[in-house]
Each structure stands twice: as C-alpha cells, then as structure tokens.
Amino acid sequence: MMPPTAPTRRLLTAAALLGPAAAHAQAQLPHGLYWAATLHGWMAAMLALMATVVGVVTSQQPRGRSTSFLAGMMLSWVVLRATAAPSAAGLRPLLMTLLVLNGVQYLLRQMGCKRSWIDHALLIQCLVVPASLLLTGGQVGLLGMLWHSVLSLELVAAMGWALWLRHRRRQAAPDPAHGHDFRVMACLLVPTMLALLAEVLLGAFNEPLWWQASPWLSLMLPLLMLALGLREVSEVAQARADAEKRSAAVEQRMAERIAEVERSHGQLAEQRLEQVTERERKRIAADLHDDLGAKLLTIVHTSESDRISTLAREALEEMRLSVRGLTGKPVHLIDALGDWRAEVVSRLGQANILAEWKSPAEDIEHTLQARAYVQTTRILRESVSNIIKHSGATSASIASTVQDGYFILTIQDNGQGIPRELDGRLDRGHGMASMKSRAKQMHGQCLVESGPGWGTVIRLTIPL
Template sequence: MTPPTAPQAAMARRLPLVLLISAALLWPAAAHAQTLAGPDWAAVLRGWVAAMLALMATIVGLVAGLHHREKPANFLLGMMLSWVVLRAAGASGATGLRPLLMTLLVLCGVQYLLRQMNWKRSWIDHALLIQCLVVPASLLLTGGQVSILATLWQVVLSLELVAAMGWALWLRRLRLEAAADEVQAREFRLMAVLLLPTMLALLAEMALAALNEPLWLSVSPWLSLALPVLMLALGLQLVNGVAHARLDAEKRIAAIEHRMSERIAEVERSHAQLAEQKLEQVTERERKRIAADLHDDLGAKLLTIVHTSESDRISTLAREALEEMRLSVRGLTGKPVHLIDALGDWRAEVVSRLGQANILAEWKSPAEDIEHTFQARSYVQTTRILRESVSNIIKHSGATHATISSAVQEGDFILTIQDNGQGIPTELDGRLDRGHGMASMKSRAKQMHGQCLVESGPGWGTVIRLTIPL
C-alpha cells in the first residue's frame, strides 16, 4: 500500500475535528427546529438530514481535494452546501433568497450529473453562469415584489434539475447498451432507483403547489426530503467508488509486483543460462584447441616413433600411447558417439587383443537394433574400463575363454565381461577393488553415474558387470 503524502496525512488528521465542529454547529439548528415546530416530525427529520448532509459535504470535499480525478465532486459539495443554506434561509423567513440559492444548487447539480457521465457542453456552462446573473438581477428589478417571480424562477430551476437527472439517466442507458456488462447494469439500476423517485417528488411538489395548495402545504415538507436524500446517496456512492478504486489499485499493484518478480526471475534464469552457455562455449573451444595440439604435436611425434623405431617394444608402447592419445582427443572434442559404432570399435579391439593372447573371445551384441548415442566422455571412460578388464584377463586370469555381452535395459547400457580363469586370489581378503585396477574402473563408472560390479572366486573365473545410464 502506498504511504499517504504529507497533505493527505494532514487532511486525515483534521477530518475528525471538522466532523465534530460541523455536528456541534448543526445540532442547535436541528434542536431549534424541533422546538419551533413541536411534534412536526418532518421538520425534525429535515434538521437531521441537514446535519448529515453537512457532514457528507465535508467528506466529499476531502475526497475531491485528495483525489485529482474526483474534481467534479466539488459540484456535489456545492450542491449539498446550497441545500443546507437554502433550508436555513427558509427557516428564517428570508424567502427572497430561495431562488438565488436554488440557482446555485441547480448549477452545481446539473454540472455534477453531466460531468459524472463525462458529458460536457460549453453552451450549458455559459447558460448556467448567465442564469446566476439573471435571477438576482430580475429579482432586484421588481423592487421587492418578488413572490410571483421567485415562484416562477423556482419552477424553472426545478424543471432544469429534473431535466438534468433525466438526461444523465438516459446517458447511462446509452452506455449500458454500448458496453453491456454487469458493472454497467448495476450502476444503471442504482442511479435509476436514486434519480427517478427524486424526479417524481420534484414534479409532484410543483404540481401540488399549482393545483392544491392545502395538500401541498401538508405534503411538501416530506417531498422536499427527496433531494437531500439523493445528495446523501450520491455522496455515499462517491465514497464507495473511491474505496473500490483504492482496492482495485492495490490489486493491480500486487499483480504488477507479482509479474515483475516473475520477469526478474525469468531474466535471472536467462542470464544464468546465457552465462552457462558462454562458459560451455569457452570450454568447448579450449577442449578443441587442446585436442588439436595433442593431435598435431604429440600424435605426430608418437606416429614417427611407431614407424621409425627399431625396437619392437618401443614401437608397441608408442602405438599404445598413440591409441590412448586418440581416445583422449575424442573425449575432448565432445562429439556424441552412436552406440552401435562404439560396439563395433570395442568388438574389433577386444577380439584382436584376446586373439593375440590365444584366448577365445565370444562377443554377444544386443538382439534388437540400437539407436542410442553415447556422450564423448562416457565413451572414453567405458573404453578404458573395457581395456583394463581385457588387460586383466590377459595378464592375470590364465583364462582360455572370455565372453563379452552387451544389452540395453530400461534406459541403461549393460556391459558384462566374463572369463573362465583362476579368479582373483584370496590374498586380497575379499577386497576386490584392491588389485588389477578395480578401484580405477569403479571410479570411472561412478563418474558416469553408473556402477561397476565385480564377482570372482578361485577356480570359477571373474565377472565384471558395468551399468551406465544412457
């Protein structure tokens, strides 16, 4: 909620004091009217209505002063004060002031009713201002004989006010037909309930005054309450509208703040994604640079050793180092590898190495077609685990037969290497990860979020089961 400004806070602090002063000033007037009229309940009610109208005028004035968009409410304020002064003038017997005050009341009432509908015409403004000059001037020219002319002016002014109410109601009907919704319909029904009885009361009062004076004298005090009650209702409508506008503004502010927080979070996520993409791009470029350097410099030198060395051992070691270097380069480039291509590479290498060691190799590929891919790092780590397993079979198992099978189950790639060798010696006290590179193989599998299980026993060989999520 927006904190009030200094002028708003000052006006809010003065409001209780203004209301108390207004009530204190108007209470004697209401009590005096009751004393003069005796049991005249219409006079008592008019006194209380005048007091409430003065309080409402104070509230309307504060609303108009604090809210720039409610400037037309100043006309409602003038309308209310005109009626209060008009009643006081009537109670004191100053009947000559009634047309003057009625002129001011009509000016403010017509302007408020039309401005409330955003309907403004300059000729109406000029006519109302000219009327404010013509009425007192015509009364002064009569030389004090104002009864007939004052009555005539009062009828004309009452008809103007009735016409303004009818036109305002018609404008609301046109607005309802142009944009029919529940809010417009509710406002139209409310204004119809407020304006139609007031119009009928004003017309009935004028008709009775012309046709039946005794009946007019008895009914007029009650009919004259319709206009102040209308002004009280318009004031309440104004205050209610301002309160609802404040609630709507708070809801819109809350919605805007929510959207802003979502936008900020979205911008932060986008920024984080861009930063991550930038880091990945930089890392990728650096990987490719290192891979190119390894391939062009170290690879060329190892290839030269392979082809020029006279020592078979040195040539073999250089060839193995060249293969490891090429595998590392493939992992650095970051290009995914089709699983079916990887299986072909692994099969050719494993069968060749085991065959050179006089070990029968049996390779079992998956029965179904494989369309999965391996990340470059996963391909490199799996290749090294497979090479370490084959090296263990060749160097330590004493096996004559090895079976390598692969399968894809529930999103996992499963590679199983089994031999018929002598198994892992019992000297390791059951700790299968102590020797033959087992710890390194399990660590590599963990880096791929997989696992490497080893089962072995003296006399029945070794089984290594590698499970990797695709």
C-alpha cells in the same frame, strides 16, 4: 381538514427545511414530522462529512473537477437546510440555484457532456433569481415557491438527460460495465425524480397534502447525493486497487523480463565460454595428434624391443582416445559398440579367455557424447584388464542394452572373484574407484558384485 394557520404554516415550513432555527419548534411538531426533522439533521451531518471526503479523495483523480460539483451540491443542501429561519427566507432560492447549478454540471459532465450555453444559462440564472427576489422587497411568497418549482424541474430534467446519455452509450457500445452503470444510476435517479415531481405537483394542486408529504419527499435528494458520494468513493477505491494490480503485474513482467535477460546473458556467456573451450580443446588435440602422436608412431615402427613397441602402441591408442574426447564430436552408439567389440574380443582372445558379446536386439539410433564415449571406453578397458590380470577366468560375457533412455553395459566373468582381503570394499583395488568416479562424471553409476568362487559382475548405467 382545515388549512393550517399562518404561524403553523411557518412552523411546518421550518420543519420541512429542518434548519437549526427550527429546533425550538420541533416539540410542537406532529410525531411523524418530528422524525422527519431528526432524519434531516442526521442527513445534513453525513452530507457535510461526505462532501469533505469526496473533495479530498477525488481531488487527485482525472475526473476530480466533475466530482467537485457533487461536493458543491452537498454543501449547498447543507447550507440550505441551515437557513430555515424566516429572516433568511430570501437566501433559500439563491442556495437552491447553486444546488441546481452544481447538480446539473455534475450529472452532465460525469457523462462528458459539456455545453457552453448550459454553463452560461446556469450562471445567468444565479443572477436573475436573487435579482427578481430583490424586486419583491423581501416578500418571497409566491415568487419563491415558483422559483423553487422551476429549479426542481431543472434538476429533474438534468437527471433524465443523464439517464438518456447513459442509455445511448449502452446501445452504442454493448459493455457489461455500461449496462451495470445504467441500472445503478436508474435505481438512484428515478426515485429522486419522482419525489421532486411529486413535491412540485402537490405544492401546486394539493397544499394540505404537500405540508404532510414534503418533509419526507425532500429526503430523497440528500439520500441521492449521499449514494452518489459513496459511489464516487468506491470507484476511487476500486480504481486504486486496479492500479495496484496493474502495477504489480507490470513489476512481475519486469522481473520476468529481467530474469529472461539474465538467462540470455548467462547462456551467451556460457556459449562464449564453450566456444573458447572448444577452440582450446581442438588446439590441444591437434598438438597431441601432430607432435606426440607422430613421435609415438615412430617408436612403434622403429623400436627393436617388442615391449617398448607394445607400450608405445598402447600409449598411442590412449592418446587417440583422449584426442577423440577433446574434439567433442558425438559418436553413434552402434559404431561405438563395434569398436568396443573388436577391442574386447581381441584382447580376451589373446589371453585365451572365451569372449561372448551380446549386442542389443533392436536397431540402435542413439549417439554418445564424446566424453561419454571416452569414459565408457576406459571403464570397459579397465574391466577387461582386471579380467585378464586378476580374475583367472576362462570365459567372460559382455552384454549391452538400451532401456528407458539409459545405456546399460554388463561385464561378467567366471573367475575367482575379488578376494576377501579387501574387507568388503570393492572400490579399494583393481581400479574400481576410478571406474565409479568416471561413471559419476557421466551422471551414471557403476555397480560391482563379486564373491570368491563365483566371479565378478560389473554393471555400468549411463544416460543417453
């Protein structure tokens, strides 16, 4: 294969750099190099757009300074491509110097590696390269190729150093994120390093092959920059998504904390209200016991009328029951059953009604709240009063049991039942509505079953 002539060589050089000044010559290029020139043109447009996006997106980020070097690297390559005209041959080494300066700074500062001697050396290089080219009188020639090779090797060294730093970080702190970052950067940097080395070696030892391969090998560097730009943008997007998640989590924790404070405040207010209510209940109970109780007890012992004495005794018992409910002291269920049994059997016996009391078979360790004890006592008293006054019964049975957290009290008589005149409304007479209301206040229920001739069954169910 004959080496290219000087005009062809200049044409191929322009095709390799793919600048606008070479557009008129693309029709004379071989088919493969024509497509390389087209790809370079598209790559330049994408890099210009990517440099703008990277600069805007990462400007407010903590590491925005390091990514600004990536944007500078992209713009340097775009301008380098735009200076492919022979009259601008002296600018290309200078632009390559700026490209290397931005590339080295980006690769190292991305890893937190900042060396003052590197900064000074890169700045001095930006002065030495154009000064040395000026000494040639505008004839770039061999010196330009030499500087291009040196700058390419500097870029390769920076890429290798960046990979080595990532490898050390992965070994020092085993972290899946560090391992993933090393693998991604290795996939991006190693092919570019090989392409730059191959371009330098072919230019030094096999010039004909360099003319054919250089336009394709030089595509690896802009492809790398484009991939790095996409990676920076995706990391910014991921960081923003993570920040939004953290913000949402903080808002949720704040809402939970506020709800917790509100609950605590509500509980504290309820406790204070309960304390005030409890003190007032005790004061009222003490007044009833000391004043009204004493007067009723005096009537019981001094009245000459048996009826008045009986009514005073009943009022005294009712008052004592109310006082017990006001004090708020829980009552052991077994004690309550004993009190109820003594009262019911005594009252029914006085009315010549046979009373059968059935207590739970097992030992009972439950307690009743004071209000539940009072309400249950009143329901039981009302039921017994109905048996004595209205049923005409000769016997009655009272059974109690504890089942699934509920206390069940069943009162049954063999009387005449509730008359039909009530039209099926069992809560219209004999205090039934009052008993059901009291059961509802305890979050329970009071069921009544009755019919003429077969007595009445009252079943009270309340939660323990």
